[in-house]
Amino acid sequence: MMKLLCSLFSGLLFGLGLIVSGMSNPAKVLGFLDLAGAWDPSLALVMGGAIIVAMPAFWLSRRRQRAILGDAMQLPTNRKLDRRLVLGSLAFGLGWGIAGFCPGPALVSLLAWQTKAWIFATAMLAGMALFAWLERRRAMDKQSSATS
């Protein structure tokens, strides 16, 4: 129960941070991405501020086997710099530049009843579901080629 409450609290803080920082507004994000126009550096301060607070926490987390509430520390172990990472991130950046939405702000805008946020978020979830389906198929192909 504590774990769920803690996770809920983290989600609330995260959403509040997105709203307070102005990042729930795609126009503001695009203002940051538009280097050649009138440039709004706000997003850099959001990331900088977040990293200043998160960095000591991650430093501590690497020195612990378990989280404070008892679960195993699940830090990413993949260290490969591969094509999936690069092409995936480039595709994400392309979509981000078109709409000004990344996943967090899109979700935060849903219950502000922004129709366009619903359209974007639905397409985004469809893209994620497509990935999940393709990955399942890939795993099955691997399995069947291993057994045959």
Add this chain to the structure above:
Amino acid sequence: MQIDWQHFTPRSSLAGGLLIGLAAAVLILFNGRIAGISGIVGGLLSPRKGDSGWRIAFLAGLLITPLLYQLRHALPEVDIEAGTPALVIAGLLVGLGVRYGAGCTSGHGVCGLSRLSPRSLVATMCFMAAGFLTVYVLRHGLAWT
């Protein structure tokens, strides 16, 4: 380069950033999990047993924030220029991209950079570069002709 002083909000953006960092700190220290929005949502689409509760709780918090915020303040304006076809294409690209790239602005940009992860640094440079280039082409590209 010209700074848009009219829209630049250093104080509230820094404050919001500190809150996001605090959210990530709480989740890693207490729950041992990375506060990456795309990974949290993506994990629900390929569910593993006993691994969904914390994801749903986090997303519930994220989703209801505007409702709570509205009790005290007016929500900041949300200005979405893109039309429906552009939103659909952008949404699909973001959905697929963040899953193949294993993270988005939060997972790679905030948590990954905070961990000094080389993978996250590469991912962040890629999506930032693609974002800058896309906005350049869409807003200024046609001005060449």
